[in-house]
Amino acid sequence: MAFEPKPPVIPTTRTCPFDPDPEYIRLREKDPISPVTFNVAPGRKDGWLATRHEDVRKIMADARFSHRADLLALVSQPPFEVENYDPKPSPPGSFVRMDAPEHTRYRRLLTGFFTVRRIQQYEPTLAGIIDGCLDELEALEPPVDLLTAFIKKVVYRSVHSVMGVPESDIAELDEHFSVLMGLQYSLEEFIHHNGALDATLERIVQYLFDNPSDKLLGQLIATGELTQEEVTNICWITIGGALDTTPNMLGLGTFALLEHPEQLAKVRARPELMERAVEELLRYLTISHLGASRVALEDVEIGGRTIEAGQTVVLSLPAANRDPEQFERPEEFDVTRPSRRHVAFGFGIHQCLGQHLARATLRIGFQKLFDRFPGLRLAVPADEVPLRSIAMHYGVQELPVTWR
Numbered sequence: 001m002a003f004e005p006k007p008p009v010i011p012t013t014r015t016c017p018f019d020p021d022p023e024y025i026r027l028r029e030k031d032p033i034s035p036v037t038f039n040v041a042p043g044r045k046d047g048w049l050a051t052r053h054e055d056v057r058k059i060m061a062d063a064r065f066s067h068r069a070d071l072l073a074l075v076s077q078p079p080f081e082v083e084n085y086d087p088k089p090s091p092p093g094s095f096v097r098m099d100a101p102e103h104t105r106y107r108r109l110l111t112g113f114f115t116v117r118r119i120q121q122y123e124p125t126l127a128g129i130i131d132g133c134l135d136e137l138e139a140l141e142p143p144v145d146l147l148t149a150f151i152k153k154v155v156y157r158s159v160h161s162v163m164g165v166p167e168s169d170i171a172e173l174d175e176h177f178s179v180l181m182g183l184q185y186s187l188e189e190f191i192h193h194n195g196a197l198d199a200t201l202e203r204i205v206q207y208l209f210d211n212p213s214d215k216l217l218g219q220l221i222a223t224g225e226l227t228q229e230e231v232t233n234i235c236w237i238t239i240g241g242a243l244d245t246t247p248n249m250l251g252l253g254t255f256a257l258l259e260h261p262e263q264l265a266k267v268r269a270r271p272e273l274m275e276r277a278v279e280e281l282l283r284y285l286t287i288s289h290l291g292a293s294r295v296a297l298e299d300v301e302i303g304g305r306t307i308e309a310g311q312t313v314v315l316s317l318p319a320a321n322r323d324p325e326q327f328e329r330p331e332e333f334d335v336t337r338p339s340r341r342h343v344a345f346g347f348g349i350h351q352c353l354g355q356h357l358a359r360a361t362l363r364i365g366f367q368k369l370f371d372r373f374p375g376l377r378l379a380v381p382a383d384e385v386p387l388r389s390i391a392m393h394y395g396v397q398e399l400p401v402t403w404r
């Protein structure tokens with residue numbers, strides 16, 4: 001039987017590539033914690049969708065809400081029938097889907113590598129990587145797909161230089177992550193890419209245990225505190241975290257800047273605005289398309305509703321980042337907007353580990369790209385740019401550009 005991808009249980013249709021599904025505006029105004037029925041859940045199938053900024057932040061900061069894999073209902077459905085969904089707790093090292101104190105132990109081991117200061121020290125290396133990729137781009141005959149000709153190269157090389165993953169393995173890892181995070185796989189593809197990803201990560205970690213390095217993964221291994229299985233699962237989260245997010249933000253962000261020439265002109269005239277522009281792009285585009293999810297460990301009153309123990313609540317980050325109670329003229333893309341209170345990186349104990357690295361890559365990447373190619377423009381009409389409509393992280397599938 002032909003496989004039909006099943007839609008997620010929350011609204012995901014973007015009528016404009018930069019705006020979340022219009023249904024969120026109605027929900028946020030009329031029913032900010034609205035009922036949702038999940039199809040696949042280890043416990044209760046009835047749950048909620050939260051769309052207000054204030055509620056989303058509160059839930060993310062509240063220890064009565066868990067992120068445990070064995071308790072959460074699924075927002076996006078697997079490509080097969082699941083009758084008795086009975087997920088196991090996350091394996092050692094897979095700390096995203098763990099609560100404190102297990103989560104805290106891993107986060108403490110990793111946080112030092114991703115502080116603002118550590119990333120500032122890394123910026124000259126990052127700038128060198130971006131310059132090198134721009135040299136290669138300049139040597140090409142336009143039109144080109146900016147995603148493969150520039151963006152992916154930057155991210156692959158920075159994952160290599162920060163983490164110490166052999167450069168030759170990164171494209172393969174990316175291929176598997178892209179399919180899995182794209183959520184449009186058949187059962188056969190799911191099994192193939194999951195298996196191949198595990199095997200590749202295990203091989204890489206074995207190599208890193210046998211060949212000490214001073215990069216992040218080498219230093220983590222040298223602490224002697226982690227098993228090979230833990231390091232493999234940490235790789236899954238951090239490499240997957242980096243490979244599926246930053247390229248989508250760079251791609252969709254470039255598209256948004258090209259489609260808002262007056263905003264691009266402001267950043268070009270005043271480069272000091274780039275920091276704000278990056279925050280605004282993160283807010284305005286909020287690529288974590290399916291949001292985040294949490295499950296209540298006890299009954300909790302919030303926004304006039306009772307979220308009962310065992311119910312999953314989906315936190316719509318795109319909707320929260322367009323909440324007029326938090327942001328003036330939220331539908332407008334304004335690179336001069338001062339607020340950093342967006343939730344594009346989440347909030348609370350699971351707030352994005354790689355956020356400062358992502359910010360630096362976006363800031364230096366956009367700056368150098370538009371400096372080097374002042375005539376950069378789309379090579380196709382905007383409505384022909386192919387988009388990732390249902391994926392974990394929203395973005396462009398390709399970004400055809402020219403500059404001559």
Ligand code: HEM
Pocket residue numbers: 095096097107237238239241242245246249287288292293317343344345346347349350351352353354355357358
């Ligand atoms: C623009 C780029 C990025 C965006 C928009 C983004 C978004 C997010 C969001 C929304 C969360 C919270 C999920 C939740 O609470 O359920 C998160 C967590 C995480 N991100 Fe990112 N991310 C980005 C880049 C990165 C990079 C470069 C890394 C590489 C290290 C990374 C690694 C992680 C990890 C490991 C977590 C889980 C943290 C925890 O559970 O303690 N992310 N990210």
